[in-house]
Amino acid sequence: MAGERKLLLKILYIINNNYTEADVEDLIKSMVALILPTIRKHSGLHLTLGGYQPRDIAMLTVSSLFVRNREGRFPVLERLFNWKLTEKFLSASESDFRRYLKNILHRRLKQTFYYLSNEIRPERARIKREIAYALKKTPGWQILKNGQQTIVSLISTDSRPVHDFVITDGHYERLLELVLNNGFGGLQILAFIKKLNELLRQQKISVSVPLSHLVELYIDTQKNYLLYQVSSSSRPEAIPESSRLSTKIARWLEELEEWNSRLLNRYLMKNKINQSEKEAFLRALRDLFQDWQDGGQSTSLFNYLKKYLPELSAEDYRQGKRKIFEYLIKNSKEFLKSRLADEGIINSRRI
């Protein structure tokens, strides 16, 4: 995409409330063009979304950013591209902005899939047909008719059952867990079956299940992919690195939450805060960490906390809460910095 700076300027016009409808239109057009290839890639998964075409999904994803409030401002867009952040991008490279924009759009796309989750309709007959075809094309699979049922079995290449474990009808959950943990999301049917073949052989597992199980396995895997994984795997140039890192970050944030919860328990025991305030601190921290991942703190710390403690006055915050909140944030920063330094992502000498 050429002209990231132009897009950035249009965003700036919008967040400064100094835009024309043509600016809005151009921005929508660019965002739709940016997200459309990712959506088109998913259309090969044979999951239709309530009859919506890829372009409809793109428009729905982008349109939710352009909902206006009473003042004609765009609260969702302004949350994602706050002034501070946009200003930073003005002096950064265009590729940084492009990466950020793509990341935002992919996250929004995942959200759109979530909103449309009740409307996901798998094309079962087509999936079944293509799975049967893929099984015939992939060596090592045996398809047997057992009355009304079609049973699919994985046999060793020299026809001897040398596997350590056999997955049958009752082990569907185990099979699903295997594919979910091994990145089968987003694969088209032939690639899915080939990869399943490789994985089962590697792990010395055999299967003997009805064909319908494989159909459900494929559907469940791809649904899970659309709802939870689209953003991390939709950047082909960065799949291994970014998905590994995002998994680690998610784990660190879980650890951090536990750690912060323990710290807050001490304040709770000393009656400096109550249980609902503890929950509010944790939720406000969660929001702040999310914003850190999205480019930076978007509002004052007071506002982060006030969102979950609507009655909190500025005076109460200054007197009783600010110190606690700032202490938690300082510790959290140190924690994340040390983890990032351990991974070699940032220089430990700068800490």
Add this chain to the structure above:
Amino acid sequence: MSKPENRKPGNPFQSAFSRLSFDPGLRKRVKLFPHHRQPSPFPHLLGFSGLTSGEAYTEKITLISASRDYLLRILQDQLKDRLEAHLLHPEPRKYQHAFIILENLKREFLTDSHGRTDLGPLELDQAMLSVYVCSPSAIFEITPSGEAIKLYAEKGLETCSLESEFFQTDRQLAVKIKLLNLPETIEIKRALLVVDDKETLTGQPWKNLIIFEMPLLNVSSLKICLYE
């Protein structure tokens, strides 16, 4: 701010993008004409806001619809040097949450539940002024269980209904609104979500679907207004 526009006529994508911006505007709108009469000595009494004394206001322009149902009074707040518009109509649903369109300025303003809106520090040239009003064509109330109750629907939209679905995470509350049974001849250009009678969010439905992310996690009342 005006910038040169480079549009390819007849491009099917273009119309789609235009629909998500506020161009082109609302179709079902009522034109207002200047209403020449003796200015009221008490401008604050009509279109009463209950907030400021009469001395603070001077009357700028009064406009009226051809049917004489709508009356729009534009007052100047002397203290703040801003303009305020007060829309009046015998039926509250016509002045509440109505769009006031200043066509020559390419600006739109939404009235609140009292029919009032802040126009800001605008320069109005009465001779050039072209003003329209667009009131909701249908109004629904969304109950906490997600049921949509039709409060009002204009002719042609009697069969129209809504389906709503809530999505709550610890960070936000979103509502998905699907418009059902819309006659083919009617196109809903805007949907307005009124949260707790205070905050409003306006968006354009796409394929009769619109998703609103709400500014609050706890809401007690939700209303949807549809505009053609």
